[in-house]
Amino acid sequence: MRNKTQETYEKVFEKIHCQLHSINPKMAPPRIIVDFEIAAIRAAERRFHSSSVEGCLFHLIRAWIRHRNSLGLTKYLKGKYESRHVKKWYRTIRGIPFVPEKYLRKLPGL
Numbered sequence: 001m002r003n004k005t006q007e008t009y010e011k012v013f014e015k016i017h018c019q020l021h022s023i024n025p026k027m028a029p030p031r032i033i034v035d036f037e038i039a040a041i042r043a044a045e046r047r048f049h050s051s052s053v054e055g056c057l058f059h060l061i062r063a064w065i066r067h068r069n070s071l072g073l074t075k076y077l078k079g080k081y082e083s084r085h086v087k088k089w090y091r092t093i094r095g096i097p098f099v100p101e102k103y104l105r106k107l108p109g110l
Helices: 006-023 038-047 057-070 084-098 101-106
Strands: 031-034 052-055
Touching: 006 038, 031 038, 038 052, 052 057, 057 084
Parallel strands: 031 052
Antiparallel strands: none
């Protein structure tokens, strides 16, 4: 999509809503999964207010990898400067999306 404004996303979600409504007027998806664009999240929440709007795991991991690389942490995960502490920390944060919310505060280092 070239024009990634909230208005554009609202039009997209309105079309999806109309299609769902034509199938079943009472249909509301329990979850909407989008990438981490604020405009997409807000538009989905507005159109499907009874649905849970969640970020896409694939896009989250890609963002983490880009951020990890921009911070120069890759060298601490393998090779000459490898650090077991950095490796343990990185493994921990990679698993966060799979931890039930009620246990997040119990994770070390958070």
